[in-house]
Amino acid sequence: MWRRHRRLLALTVTAIAVTAVAATVTTGTDSRMTQGFCAIMSDAVGLYPGNFVTQMGVRIGTVARIDPENTSVRVTFAIDGDRKLPAAVKAVTRSRTILADRELEMVGNYTAGPRLEPGRCIALSDTATAKSISEITAATTALVNGLGRSGADNPVDRALTAVGTEMAGNGPAAGAALTTAARAVAEPDAMISTLGQLIADAQPLVATAQDRWGDIDSAMRTAPDGLESSATVVFPAITQIFHYLPNAMNLILDIQLRFGTYLWPGLDAVATALHLAATKEDSIERLAASLPVLAQSVGALTAGADHGISVVPPRFQIAAPDPGALCAMLNAAVPGSCDTVAGQPAVADVELLQLVLRGGLPR
Helix, strand or coil, rough: HHHHHHHHHHHHHHHHHHHHHHHHHHHHHHEEEEEEEEEEEEECCCCCCEEEEEEEEEEEEEEEEEEEEECEEEEEEEEEECCCCCCCCCCCCCCEECCCCEEEEECCEEECEEECCCEEEECCCECCCCHHHHHHCCCCCHHHHHHCCCCCCCHHHHHHHHHHHHHHHHHHHHHHHHHHHHHHHHHHHHHHHHHHHHHHHHHHHHHHHCCCHHHHHHHHHHHHHHHHHHHHHHHHHHHHHHHHHHHHHHHHHHHHHHHHHHHHHHHHHHHHHHHHHHHHHHHHHHHHHHHHHHHHHHHHHHHHHCCCCCCCCCCEEECCCCCHHHHHHHHHCCCCCCEEEECCEEEEEECCCHHHHCCCCCC
16 A cells, blocks of 8 residues: 555656656746847738747747837847847848748848847838738739820830831831741751851951961050050141131132132033043143153254244235335334235235234324
8 A cells, every 4th residue: 555655656756857847948948038129010911929030041039929000010029049130130021932921031140249139129221021912913903004094195005106107118128037037047058158158258367367466466555656646746737727627618608609600610621621631641641751852852953053943924915995005004113014915906915913912003
């Protein structure tokens, strides 16, 4: 009998001891959780007490309480006692699928510096919440309604109208381009052959460039200095040209307005003369080359005292009532400029050119 009571007592003591150990273990686990952290969220859709608090997808704590405020929600949570969070940590709600409860994700690992202390909440500006299915559906509906509205301000209508305007009349050209592209795709051998020929034709150029790469490199290295020198010398002259160009253009315009009526017809003759000079260059060159020889020949003829060239001025026969009186008057002005013609009593032989060159008869 005593043994039975002693066995029952031992079982009871053992049960009490196991219960005490279990309670101690449970109390120790809870004591390792740091309470009092919070985050101010715009909403807490899908977030409930008991949901996980995670960091990089790993559970580090639990949501303790959710309290609505005026325009936001305070989410109170606890994290493992050995977990440190930076003071600038951010909080977002995320869900593994669109149908599952959400988790509170801590964004930012602690390395050094201030830490997030219990009792201090993560500000609303450092939190974000995922859009709900209803919000996504509402936004999609608004987008579809905006695109589908009728009227002149519909962007889709404007875009389609502009595309139709640009494509109007270009159907045959587009069809020809598509036909050509289809033919090229259907017969790739010809296209590949053409590309191969292009590569083969480019091979000598590439080989020459490779052989002369030293010269090319030298030219490219010295090009900046040459360009700078050219710019220093050429651009001031160009600046001067453009400085005086307006005055020259004004002068040309003034000549055109004043004398264009007379000049333009003469330019046709100038164009003809230039064309003749350009097309008969060989003949003109031979003629110019013969002038020194001709001059030497004339000089040889006139070098001696007994040689010379006699020039006979032209004479004209003029009918006159009294040729003798006419010749007497003319000879008085220019001796020998007039003679009577024998057998023709009414005709005088006159050197008019001499009279003209000497100024005619005195008054």
